[in-house]
Every structure is written in structure tokens, then in C-alpha cells.
Amino acid sequence: VIGKGFNAGDLGPNTIVGSAAFNLFMIIAICVMAVPNGEIRRQKHLDVFCVTAT
Template identity: 70%
Template sequence: TIRVWNETVSNLTLMALGSSAPEILLSLIEVCGHNFVAGDLGPSTIVGSAAFNMFIIMAICVYVIPDGEVRKIKHLRVFFVTAAWSIFAYIWLYMILAVFSPGVVQVWEGLLTLFFFPVCVVLAWVADRRLLFYKYIHK
């Protein structure tokens, strides 16, 4: 088998887009239909989906591990990068909705938020490939 995609990059892009596409499209249709003002459906759908993914899916993943068996995170560096970006995303969301321009998302905020995603993917890829300071650390 020839791998075309890096596993980390495909997980962060293709799988995330595939699983989030319904919420993204629903929010986009609602915003376009309401004269570019968010209604109740779009944000509620995204928050509900995030809560479901965080609590229910994680609980099922933990529950299905057989008793007495231990599982470890395969790529710990990538996990730390994505965990840090997840925390940053919630802080950034609070900042743009409550601090910078309460109740309104400015164009620069949207563009900067969009720019953060490729940065997150590149940093996760760098962590996966051990391209930074890892070559200087001897085990």
C-alpha cells in the first residue's frame, strides 16, 4: 500500500470536514438566508455537535475498551498540539464574541480564524514528523 496522505493531516482535514460538513452547511445556509445574521439554528447545531463529540463519542470510546486492557495515545506530540489548539479555539471564540466586537463577527476575525486552521494542521504535521527540536534530543 502506498500512502498518499499523512495520517495526521488526513485526520485533521478530510475526516474533520466529512464529519462536520452537515453542521457547516446548515450554518452557512442559515446565515445566507437571514441576511448574514446568525439565527438560533446554526450556532446551536455547532455547539450541540461539539458537545456530542466531546462527551458521548469519547465516553463510547472509553467504554468499549475491554476490562483489564490498557490503551495508549499513539502520537502523543500530535495529541498535545491538537489539545492546545482546541483550548485556544474556545478562548479565541470567547474573545471575538465577547471582547473584541460583542455579538458581531468582523471580517478580520473570520479571516484570522480561518487562517488558524492551516497553521494548526501544519504544526500537528511538524509534531508528527518530529521536525523541530526533536532531532537534537537524544534518548
């Protein structure tokens, strides 16, 4: 894209970053809501969150 002389518009990169942040927050929210009240669970593997966040 850069080699062909294309430039990102004002909205493009911000839309991608905002969408990624929203998706990450939704994944976390669903994981929190899935645990019943009064029950404690620990995340053993953080690989999924690391991949989603990058």
C-alpha cells in the first residue's frame, strides 16, 4: 500500500483501532458475564487475550 503511493484517510486508522478496542472489550465483557455470581475462575492461558490485543 505504501509502495504504490496510497495514503490513509483521516478516518481509516482510527476506525481500525477503535474497532479492535471495542472487540477486545466485548470479549472481556462476555467472559465476565459467563461466570456465575459468587464463583471465582482464573484464566490460566492468556494467549487468546494477547493475540486479540495485538
